[in-house]
Amino acid sequence: MNASPTPLSIDPLVQDLDGETARLRAAGPIVRIDLLGAPAWTVTSHTVARRLLTDARLVKDINQWGLFTSGQVTHDWPLIGMVDVPPSMFTTDGAEHRRLRTKIAQALTARRVEDLRPVIEGYTEQLLDAMAGQAKSAPGGVVDLKPAFAGPLPMSVVCHLMGVAEAEIPRQMRLWKAFFSMLTPQDERLAVMAEIYGIFLKMVEEKKAAPGDDLTSALILADEGGAPMSREEIAGNLQSMIAAGHETTIALILSAVRGLLTHPAQLELVLGGSVSWEAVIEEALRWDPPVTHLLMRFATEDVVVDEAGGFVIEKGEGVVMSYRAIGRDTSFYGDDADSFDITRTDAARNVAFGHGPHICPGAALSRLEAAIALPALFARFPSLRLAVPAQELRKAPVLTQNDLEALPVVLEG
Ligand code: PLO
Numbered sequence: 001m002n003a004s005p006t007p008l009s010i011d012p013l014v015q016d017l018d019g020e021t022a023r024l025r026a027a028g029p030i031v032r033i034d035l036l037g038a039p040a041w042t043v044t045s046h047t048v049a050r051r052l053l054t055d056a057r058l059v060k061d062i063n064q065w066g067l068f069t070s071g072q073v074t075h076d077w078p079l080i081g082m083v084d085v086p087p088s089m090f091t092t093d094g095a096e097h098r099r100l101r102t103k104i105a106q107a108l109t110a111r112r113v114e115d116l117r118p119v120i121e122g123y124t125e126q127l128l129d130a131m132a133g134q135a136k137s138a139p140g141g142v143v144d145l146k147p148a149f150a151g152p153l154p155m156s157v158v159c160h161l162m163g164v165a166e167a168e169i170p171r172q173m174r175l176w177k178a179f180f181s182m183l184t185p186q187d188e189r190l191a192v193m194a195e196i197y198g199i200f201l202k203m204v205e206e207k208k209a210a211p212g213d214d215l216t217s218a219l220i221l222a223d224e225g226g227a228p229m230s231r232e233e234i235a236g237n238l239q240s241m242i243a244a245g246h247e248t249t250i251a252l253i254l255s256a257v258r259g260l261l262t263h264p265a266q267l268e269l270v271l272g273g274s275v276s277w278e279a280v281i282e283e284a285l286r287w288d289p290p291v292t293h294l295l296m297r298f299a300t301e302d303v304v305v306d307e308a309g310g311f312v313i314e315k316g317e318g319v320v321m322s323y324r325a326i327g328r329d330t331s332f333y334g335d336d337a338d339s340f341d342i343t344r345t346d347a348a349r350n351v352a353f354g355h356g357p358h359i360c361p362g363a364a365l366s367r368l369e370a371a372i373a374l375p376a377l378f379a380r381f382p383s384l385r386l387a388v389p390a391q392e393l394r395k396a397p398v399l400t401q402n403d404l405e406a407l408p409v410v411l412e413g
Pocket residue numbers: 081082083085086090239240241243244248290291294401
């Protein structure tokens with residue numbers, strides 16, 4: 001039997017993320033939360049997360065969620081767009097999941113994404129050039145690194161990979177921003193979701209007629225052992241790739257830059273060559289990961305969690321993974337888990353990309369983008385520094401994703 005504690009509210013406006021992460025951690029390995037009116041469990045422990053992420057009784061199908069099937073959660077719920085979504089590798093499990101995911105996962109192995117290196121380097125150089133130009137005319141030489149660098153790079157790369165035209169990028173940026181922001185009125189969010197899916201369904205039709213050298217066309221042409229993907233499934237996968245491929249890597253780059261600029265002694269270690277960029281990336285993933293809370297898995301039967309004192313997740317309940325809290329798990333990373341430390345030896349054991357069958361298929365691509373963007377940025381602007389005191393940096397009102405509102409920097413001088 002579980003005690004029924006007062007649920008911890010999750011602030012949609014993300015005004016004090018450090019405080020919220022600490023409260024979640026203090027409340028235990030699995031915590032009752034109130035997700036904008038919907039009660040759920042969230043996991044804050046590294047060990048429990050790894051255990052549950054491989055439990056086949058926790059599934060992604062929203063029709064297993066008691067609150068949804070009973071009509072208590074409807075399309076009025078601000079987070080519905082994270083769970084009631086088109087069919088894709090994100091919404092399925094077991095054999096169906098493998099059918100929808102395998103081709104994409106194979107195209108995104110560390111070896112295969114190396115082919116994208118010149119593309120990523122090209123975009124990176126273009127953005128750095130534009131930023132240098134922008135700084136010259138900006139008051140005080142201040143540039144916001146989010147729209148100038150961290151923002152456009154991942155979107156350009158994932159659009160290139162999936163065969164989405166560059167001309168489409170500004171609209172995608174605008175629509176996804178509205179989708180994720182908790183300040184967007186719900187009717188507008190639902191309209192945005194419909195618009196996005198419409199765009200991708202149409203794109204699949206166009207590529208069917210004229211396939212290109214891109215992953216979307218590869219999905220269309222794939223036979224998948226006699227069970228080819230439907231138009232809806234391909235559009236769902238394409239949509240998942242675009243959503244997952246930009247928002248998260250933006251956060252990774254900003255998190256690493258923020259960590260380094262607020263810890264100048266550590267930045268020195270990296271620039272001096274005694275700590276690798278890979279170590280910086282893994283520590284950023286642990287300390288301030290791209291995904292704050294991952295929604296959601298549903299229990300198909302009662303699940304007893306021995307790793308959390310025999311705790312029971314009841315059939316039909318929803319389970320969130322609070323990756324930010326998981327990264328700060330003191331029982332796994334030690335008492336200094338809250339501090340950014342690129343010299344810690346266990347940062348690479350982070351589960352920021354998940355674990356088990358749904359582990360992020362784009363992890364290698366994301367790491368490659370960061371491993372190109374970060375050294376290039378600091379090589380071009382060696383005296384890069386924050387333009388505002390660190391305490392003034394704010395998170396954007398996005399509940400699920402780690403979204404820094406802005407990262408104003410001074411490039412040189
Ligand atoms: C975005 C809305 C789409 O309709 C469906 C979808 C698929 C993949 C999800 C994405 C949504 C949101 C961001 C997610 C991504 C998978 C990885 C990414 C959750 C719900 C992360 C981990 O942030």
